[in-house]
Amino acid sequence: MTAEGQNGDGSGNRSAERVLRILELVGASPSGATAAEIAAALGLNLSTTYRLLGTLARQDYIGRQAGDHRYILGRTVDTLGRALRYQLVATPAVRAVLRDVHAAAHAPAYLTVFRGDDIAVAHIEDSPGYPRIGQLHVGFAEASHATAFGKLMLAAKDDVGVARFLERHSPLALTSHSVTDATALREQLDEVRAQQLAVEVEEYMSQLACIAAPVKAKSGKVIGAVSVSVSAADFSHRAYDLERAVRRGAWQISSQIE
Amino acid sequence: MTAEGQNGDGSGNRSAERVLRILELVGASPSGATAAEIAAALGLNLSTTYRLLGTLARQDYIGRQAGDHRYILGRTVDTLGRALRYQLVATPAVRAVLRDVHAAAHAPAYLTVFRGDDIAVAHIEDSPGYPRIGQLHVGFAEASHATAFGKLMLAAKDDVGVARFLERHSPLALTSHSVTDATALREQLDEVRAQQLAVEVEEYMSQLACIAAPVKAKSGKVIGAVSVSVSAADFSHRAYDLERAVRRGAWQISSQIE
DNA sequence: CCGCGATTCGCACCAGGTGCGAAACGGGAC
């Protein structure tokens, strides 16, 4: 290792990283990429590129539309994407709990799972007509200090973790109610820890309020959240019922784990 | 190469293939997999496994839930899955065309893209209340000789291609109207080629009919289909209008390509 | 029939990847 690699860290392999990089690159261009483009973009030899593309194609990670010589993502990517969704939800029993929460709260119910600084939306149980968190869908979502489950995720971290998060995602003002001051936010998190509950009113979207309870592994570690969203107007007089609903749902899911 | 590889073909690399295999394996187990399990399943050395897992984790292809030591699929997989859907649909203009087809036909409109022997559902335009092809969603779908777009895909192939397809997917009888005889099917395909249109009545699902027109690249090659599904009862007296709608939609999309 | 991109093939070199063993974590159990 003559210290000339553009590869930041020490350990690792090369071709593996390259295939993955290719995959991302192919995914990033809406109309796919040609072998030559890929080689150029990643600084690879053309032969090497074709060999790696072959490996990807053989396993159906990439493919090409009839007659075109551009590579685009393939069937396996689709399969993996679906698998991811299943992994997040795991059991049908979990869905059932969410359905109950939804029914009890008369509001959209969400199950989110925490993954480092990321938030994965595992499941959404909803019926038409309720105020929903805009553009939230199953899959990964941008973590935000302004959502109830975001607060819960942050509250699960220690000071270092919170600091690191804030470095990367500085607290933006999404609405006029968003908390943007780091100290104020830390105080909120203390409150969240004490109550084992996070509440947010119009911090993320105006007119919208959200309440979330922690899902815990049997070790006690917070690994996700059950939450519901309602209109800010409704929130004040229904707060207690909503709290009951999410607490109950989170408890049920927690006890189902493992 | 002492001819002892369990790897069927000649060319290829190893670690690349291994990462991909790991990815699939992790995706295949609903609750994820531990490093040890993966190593065992793929016959890898533990050290190697960790190194490869490290590569995958660093690029966020896999991750783990807080506190658990099982690996599950990560954020990048989600990103790629979404990218795939965009690649299939490409432009908003295409969606607009489908919307028009949907409106004109008063029926669900589908855009499918052909990829070898696979069919990818690129987009569905629908409103509640219409008879829809069961369980069809955006992403890859099993190709079938009993669907209108399946016939179109087959018609785009030469005799060898059709034969190869039939070897792998023998024509099953999904309903009492399904065509299961290879010769009869070939005749159907000739008709499809002549008409540049595929029709199917209750061959795939009873009570359901489907009509599809080919989308062509500027080279003239058939690369996909625009189709609609209606109840079999409706089909007879609306056939002409439906044909117009899909032909028009397919034409518009074809002319938009590139 | 020629020419130009895309794609595959062959081969020699050598650095990246592998496997092994051992060491450092980490967290329950007692």
Add this chain to the structure above:
DNA sequence: GTCCCGTTTCGCACCTGGTGCGAATCGCGG
């Protein structure tokens, strides 16, 4: 606290698998 067991990282020597180059082949449009 201490011991144990499973997980994860580290170091190192060997050598195989991967790379890059050039040439050959394919496929198509003119």
